[in-house]
Amino acid sequence: MKIYTGTGDRGKTSLFSGQRVSKADVRIEAYGDMDELNSTIGALVASLGPQHSEPVAELQQIQADLFTISALLATTPDSPSMDIIAGIAQEHIEFLENSIDRMVAALPELKNFILPGGHPTAAWAHMARTVCRRTERRIVRFLDASLKIQAPDPYQRVLIYINRLSDYLFVVARYCNHLFDTPEKLWQK
Amino acid sequence: MRVRSSLKTKVENYSSELIARRWLSNKSFEIILTKPKSFEYEPGQWIRLIHHTVERDYSLVSSPTDPDVALCIRNIEGGILSPGLSDAPVGACFNFNGPHGYFTFRPSTRPSVFVATGTGLAPFVSMARSGVTGFILLHGVHSAEDLYYSSVFKSAAKQYVPCISEADRSSGEHFRGRVTDYLRKNLAPGPYDFYLCGRREMIRNVTFLVDEKFPGSLIFTETFY
Numbered sequence: 001m002k003i004y005t006g007t008g009d010r011g012k013t014s015l016f017s018g019q020r021v022s023k024a025d026v027r028i029e030a031y032g033d034m035d036e037l038n039s040t041i042g043a044l045v046a047s048l049g050p051q052h053s054e055p056v057a058e059l060q061q062i063q064a065d066l067f068t069i070s071a072l073l074a075t076t077p078d079s080p081s082m083d084i085i086a087g088i089a090q091e092h093i094e095f096l097e098n099s100i101d102r103m104v105a106a107l108p109e110l111k112n113f114i115l116p117g118g119h120p121t122a123a124w125a126h127m128a129r130t131v132c133r134r135t136e137r138r139i140v141r142f143l144d145a146s147l148k149i150q151a152p153d154p155y156q157r158v159l160i161y162i163n164r165l166s167d168y169l170f171v172v173a174r175y176c177n178h179l180f181d182t183p184e185k186l187w188q189k
Numbered sequence: 190m191r192v193r194s195s196l197k198t199k200v201e202n203y204s205s206e207l208i209a210r211r212w213l214s215n216k217s218f219e220i221i222l223t224k225p226k227s228f229e230y231e232p233g234q235w236i237r238l239i240h241h242t243v244e245r246d247y248s249l250v251s252s253p254t255d256p257d258v259a260l261c262i263r264n265i266e267g268g269i270l271s272p273g274l275s276d277a278p279v280g281a282c283f284n285f286n287g288p289h290g291y292f293t294f295r296p297s298t299r300p301s302v303f304v305a306t307g308t309g310l311a312p313f314v315s316m317a318r319s320g321v322t323g324f325i326l327l328h329g330v331h332s333a334e335d336l337y338y339s340s341v342f343k344s345a346a347k348q349y350v351p352c353i354s355e356a357d358r359s360s361g362e363h364f365r366g367r368v369t370d371y372l373r374k375n376l377a378p379g380p381y382d383f384y385l386c387g388r389r390e391m392i393r394n395v396t397f398l399v400d401e402k403f404p405g406s407l408i409f410t411e412t413f414y
């Protein structure tokens with residue numbers, strides 16, 4: 001199956017809600033970064049390997065959530081296309097929070113800043129965390145630029161989810177060092 | 190805790206039996222399959238049909254309220270699945286999964302323009318059979334023999350324009366030329382909702398034409414390979 005249609009050959013792309021927009025649009029930058037975040041989490045999953053099935057399944061669930069968020073970002077809020085997208089619910093946010101709490105309970109208490117890194121898998125989690133923070137900034141920039149009023153509910157929950165996901169990925173990085181028996185390097189001035 | 194997050198389409202596996210086959214032309218036919226009890230879909234969606242070890246994707250041409258499901262198949266000589274479907278006996282079992290896709294009708298204040306090439310007409314047949322009306326439909330085909338669904342669109346479409354290759358010698362009130370020729374010459378300026386289904390070359394060319402001549406329009410696409 002050929003994956004190209006060529007409709008983007010002249011610098012425009014189509015939104016899920018049908019509009020044709022420039023590929024330099026702030027909206028496209030926001031879901032472009034979302035794509036990078038999803039790919040970085042994919043690298044983290046690959047680094048973990050199938051033997052760590054529980055965190056892998058959790059991260060792949062998050063990758064599926066990110067596809068939903070990308071579809072939301074590619075849809076104008078007043079479009080009937082919005083009805084097709086399931087969106088992000090409170091339970092998705094609780095999923096992250098519960099997982100953070102579970103991992104933190106298994107880790108030594110954090111008393112100082114740690115250097116991002118450690119085991120290569122933990123380093124991937126830190127990379128994903130920083131891409132996640134940039135994605136969050138891009139989404140905020142897009143919402144600030146395109147919405148005169150407060151962001152509608154579906155976008156509000158996306159902001160909460162992405163903010164929580166950065167925290168989650170920080171804890172995953174620490175958890176990976178714990179999992180692979182790699183000491184965390186504390187920041188020393 | 191596991192939570193499900195996805196677009197609002199629940200893909201499941203189903204089994205079905207061939208009820209009937211209706212030839213539409215020398216090369217194309219409709220197959221009617223039993224509709225599994227829990228199978229639900231929207232007009233414009235497609236299923237992945239599995240027969241033995243072969244699978245192919247087909248848009249549904251039936252309405253979701255019909256008692257069975259129908260697919261429009263073009264018999265491709267040397268094809269992987271279509272020859273088998275063209276002579277499978279009534280009662281033959283098929284597995285499929287679906288529904289797939291988001292090429293569904295979205296109500297709007299702008300006029301809708303449906304553009305299809307060949308069997309890319311299928312999603313529009315399902316939409317028309319489900320009560321969607323008032324659209325302009327352009328259907329690009331090689332010959333008049335391929336206009337087998339015209340009766341479905343006579344009452345549903347505001348305007349139904351078969352666009353037939355200039356090489357075709359049949360009589361009839363058809364536009365001679367490509368769908369892009371018709372759009373360029375005959376569609377009044379303004380924003381529309383375009384629904385494009387068919388070969389990727391058509392989708393690419395119509396998309397660029399819309400960018401150029403119909404700014405502010407929406408475009409929804411489904412590519413048939």
